[in-house]
Amino acid sequence: MATYFTKDHEWVRIDGDIATVGITDYAQSQLGDVVYVELPEIGKELKKGDEAAVVESVKAASEVFAPISGTVEGVNSGLVDQPAAINEAAEGAGWFLRLVVADKGELSGLMDESTYRNFLETL
DSSP states (O other), rough: EEEOOOTTTEEEETTTTTTEEEEEEHHHHHSSSSSEEEOTTTOOOTTTTEEEEEESSSHHHHHEEEOOOOEEEEOOHHHHHTTTTTHHHHTTTTEEEEESSSSSGGGGBBBBHHHHHHHHHTT
């Protein structure tokens, strides 16, 4: 599985034609304690850059953008009752949604892990 990152601090992990999307550990640390999550409806079509989800913390509310285009095929409904899972495992069990990938070519505009880590050093 390959993982890619955006400058807005989303990650996307590709497994065949399925993309799992979440926010990075850096993003959750900037947000602070997550208290609320709004997830998209299954079947929703998302274009790259569309608002895919909303996350609210004690500090701020923030949108989670679709890093690539696709159709929502699953959501992490456990986050609704346990939004703190994002703080505990942002790049693992704290994932937000899964997409059926529409265009794998869109991955070329994203960063690999090494490039993302270098990007973080510039912030």
